[in-house]
Amino acid sequence: MQNVTDPGAELIARDIELAATVRRFPEATVLVVGDLILDRYVTGSVARLSPEAPIPVLRPTGGRSTLGGAANVALNVATLGGQAILVGVIGPDQAGAEIEALVRGTDRITPALLTVANRPTTAKTRFMSGAHQLLRLDEETTAPLPPDAADALLALVEREMERVSVVILSDYAKGVLCDGVLDAILLRARAAGKIVIADPKRPDFSAYRGATVLTPNENEVRVATHIDASDDTDADRAGRAALEATGGEAVLVTRSAKGLTLVRRGAAPLHVPTRAREVADVSGAGDTLVASLAVALGAGAPLPQAALLANVTAGISVGKQGTATVSAQELLGVLHLEDLVATDRKVASWEEALAQVASWRAQGLRVGFANGCFDLIHPGHVRLLSEARAACDRLVVALNSDASVQRLKGPTRPVQNETARATVMASLAPVDLVVLFGEDTPLELIRTLRPDVLVKGADYTIDQVVGGDLVQGWGGRVVLVNLAEGHSTTGTIRRMTAPAAAE
DSSP states (O other), X not given: OOOOOOHHHHHHHHHHHHHHHHTTGGGOEEEEEEOEEEEEEEEEEEEEEOSSSSSEEEEEEEEEEEEEEHHHHHHHHHHTTOEEEEEEEEOSSXXXXXXXXXXXXXXTEEEEEEEOTTOOOEEEEEEEETTEEEEEEEEOOOOOOXXXXXXXXXXXXXXXXXXXXXXXXXXXXXXXXXXXXXXXXXHHHHHTTOEEEEEXXXXXXXXXXXXXXXXXXXXXXXXXXXXXXXXXXXXXXXXHHHHHHHTSSEEEEEOGGGOEEEEETTSOOXXXXXXXXXXXXXXXXXXXXXHHHHHHHHTTOOHHHHHHHHHHHHHHHTTXXXXXOOOHHHHHHHHHHTTTTTXXXXXXXXXXXXXXXXXXXXXXXXEEEEEEOOOSOOHHHHHHHHHHHHTSSEEEEEEEOHHHHHHHHOTTOOSSOHHHHHHXXXXXXXXXXXXXXXXXXXXXXXXXXXXXXXXXETTSOGGGSTXXXXXXXXXXXXXXXXXXXXXOHHHHHHHHHHHHHHO
């Protein structure tokens, strides 16, 4: 009999494993070294052409500055939940001051910035009318760092390297990763046993020899290897040629709408189709992908799994306008929700839940909150949820993730994975929203959503209810529900396994 595997089930199982890795992202500390860029945006409206030349006249109405280049990579690491140490060069100018202020104002980024005299900070100013870019002004130098600055930069790298497990070389060809600096970092990182991810801009990939993983895009690998990587076969060939040039462990070729190709020594290529639902802007997507790859590897994921996570993260990024970052909660939302779209949109990420709760409050509705593992739904659960819903206008149910259940209940639990439990919970009439959390308690989620009513079984006392003091502190109340006797998941499992044990 032929064994047929359901690809949908495989996707769900894979995404559950990926979600478990995402929850370990805070364990990763990544050193990012490379070219720092300040991205400026001047926005306005265009109503006429200039009488002086056939060009539009922009009337500015606003502007903003964001981190670009290696600084954007560090920002993505931090937004995903990892710890980033950023080493780079700025000039003694306004753009440098803006980069320093933005970095220091960002949680989970530790700056180690070197100010070099007579060297302008790289700044790109985009003049925008709506979503249309009219002009880009680049202020930069691409000259290699002078020897004294290179030595000072390497001293910073050496000082910080022992604190990290992964090093990202973010090369934007602005002169910071010049020959002497690049060679020295690769040598020191290899001697220290660090994973090195190089995002290349040079046409000669041998300059990155010693990097663990190279991440060129389709155009970069074509220029370097003279192999068109537009289809899977040629992407594999180009990746293997690049692999020989670097002597590393893997090459990850990013192929835009076609996804990516992972080439490893002694292994078949892994071709991963894009997970992007829609493409709004590809700006910064490469930075997001590299950051996600690094954080996943730093959290202990094997390379193929890290590549899958990087692919999902980049797919979220390109759906946003402009250079954008992706949070761990957004990533978890996609991993959990894509397989639930056809069943119920009640399952939400933390950000979506926060927005929905705000909408309910704007309508004057009271929001209730209940939490638990809810492994096997039984009459006791149904009673709890029904009475919880009666105590409020809208009910949010927080489910422990699989990893959280295992920590609380032991290695044989849960019986049903988090996707199955979320699907069942979302199908119950008293439940208006389902949110997953990976901690042992829902305290942080309670702080985030600030429910008006907190519901728990009457086997607890009010002072034992996690978050009860918080809810009462902002004027809410704690409701204890009498549970139906004789019903528990543990008891059900014991009755199911007892006959087998007796045999």
